[in-house]
Amino acid sequence: MEDILYTISVYTENNLGLLNRIATIFLKRHINIESLTVSSSEIEGVSRFIIVAYMPEEQVKKIVKQIEKQVEVIKAYYHTNEDSIYLQSALFKIKSSLLFDKRQIQNIIKKSNAQIVTVNRDFFVVEKSGRKEEIEQLYSDFLPYGIMQFVRSGRISVTKDEMRISDILKKQLN
CATH class of the missing domain: 3.30.70.260 (ACT domain)
Known part of the structure; x- marks a missing residue:
C-alpha cells in the first residue's frame, strides 16, 4: 500500500x-x-x-x-x-538594509509574486501565499541573505x- x-x-x-x-x-x-x-x-x-x-x-x-x-x-x-484547491501562507522577516542594498531581494520578491506587508528601519516582512513548494522555494531564495524570522501556516483548502x-x-x- x-x-x-x-x-x-x-x-x-x-x-x-x-x-x-x-x-x-x-x-x-x-x-x-x-x-x-x-x-x-x-x-x-x-x-x-x-x-x-x-x-x-x-x-x-x-x-x-x-x-x-x-x-x-x-x-x-x-x-x-x-x-x-489548497494554499498555505508564510511570513518572512528580513533586515531592511537588504531591501535597499541588494537588488536581488527585490527581484526575488517580484519573481515569487510575494508582497511586502510592512517596512521599518530594522526589518521588512514579506507575505507569500501559495503551494508548499512555492513557499519552500522562496525560503531557499531568501536563505543566503539571512532570514530573521519565518512562519508558515497549515494548509487551507476547499474541494473542487x-x-x-x-x-x-x-x-x-x-
Whole structure:
C-alpha cells in the first residue's frame, strides 16, 4: 500500500479537548500530521479542522470513521490533492538594509509574486501565499541573505466538487 497525501476536513462543534482526541487518533496509528489548521466554517458555530497527512487509502478511511465517532464531530471527509484547491501562507522577516542594498531581494520578491506587508528601519516582512513548494522555494531564495524570522501556516483548502456541506450540516444540526 502506497502512502498518499490526504487532506481530511472535520466539521465540529468547538469543544475543549477535541483537538487532543483527534491528534491521539493519529498518534495511536503512528501517522505524522504534516499540517493542521482550525478555523470557523461557513456554518455559524461550526469549526473546521483541516488535517494533512500521508497514509494509505485504507488507513484514511479508518481514521475518518474513528474521528466521526467523537461526540462533537458533525462530519468528516477526506480528499486527495487532485480533489482540492489548497494554499498555505508564510511570513518572512528580513533586515531592511537588504531591501535597499541588494537588488536581488527585490527581484526575488517580484519573481515569487510575494508582497511586502510592512517596512521599518530594522526589518521588512514579506507575505507569500501559495503551494508548499512555492513557499519552500522562496525560503531557499531568501536563505543566503539571512532570514530573521519565518512562519508558515497549515494548509487551507476547499474541494473542487460541490459538496453542499452547508445543507448537510444544517440537516444534521437540526
